[in-house]
Amino acid sequence: MGFLKRFLKETNREGHIPQGHSSFGEVSEEQLETHLGIARYGSYVLTDAVRPSYDLQVVPSAGFRHDTYEDRESGIRIPVCMAAASREDIIDLFLDLLDPLGDEVDLVLETSHDNNHGRHQDLYREHIDMPVLKSTLLDYEDLLLNDGCTGLAVLNPKIPMEVQFDEHKLLIMYGHELGPFEEILRSYNLPCSEELKFITEAEHVHSSTDEFSEQFQQMCYRLGIDD
Known part of the structure; x- marks a missing residue:
């Protein structure tokens, strides 16, 4: 199913839209289809x-x-590093x-599949081996990449450090020592710019499907998480 059909007929949500001022308000279906079909920006x-x-x-x-x-x-103030990477790199990164x-880490799965107001439900799993986690996540790569209602956070409370892969497919790292994360980001040739704006900081739309919702439940089962 194409992005337009998912946007119009299945789960669709918007973020940061001032009431009555959506940029989609006066857009024709043809213009909308063209816009939603654009994935590449440079x-x-x-x-x-x-x-x-x-x-x-x-942009x-x-x-x-x-x-x-x-x-x-x-x-308490915790340093944060936020990153955006292109589709072909994001999962490996x-x-x-x-x-x-x-x-060994703890896992939080975030879902907003059953909430039209964009609120999240957080599902927890403690003490999971990293190789097991990585292997399972790779099996659900399509879900993680393309579902706008699925996000996750992986953390080690003993350090403490946390890495989020949110539903916008942004990467967010928390910790008092961000050096190891920054080194990895630079290895993927990501530039550092403190003026960088992310898609979450303006109006945007999410896309999901019933199939992705079912895959999310399957992933929960594989990871030993009771919804």
Whole structure:
């Protein structure tokens, strides 16, 4: 099924759209089909999970930048590195970014398949061997790449470090020592730009299917997660 049909007839969600000001509001079906069919922006190629606003408020591009996450309750500030990589690299890069976490990790699967308001349900699995996790994730590469309602986070609370592969197919790394992650990002020739904007920072749309929802449940079963 093409992106347009998924967008129009199955699960579709929008992000960061001011009420009454969507760039898709006056777009014809032909214009919409053309826009949703565009995956390449220069050398950067999107997966089928998400598309930017019709007026390209943010032009998708590869790279990474730094930020800081502050826990509201404790006030603790944690360094963050956010990255976007082209479709042909993103899965391999994500798996490589898991290596600094160690041999045993915890896993959080994030799903918004059954919620039209974009809210997530988080499903947890503790103490999973890294080789087992990587092997299973590779078996569901199509789901991870192209489903706009599936995301995951892998963490080692003993270090602590965390790597997220979110539903927009962005990579987000948390930890007080980001050097190992940055080295891996540079090995994939991703440039560092603190002015880089990500697709999540403007209007965008997600795509999913009933088939992806079923695959998500199968992946949960394979990973020993009870939904």
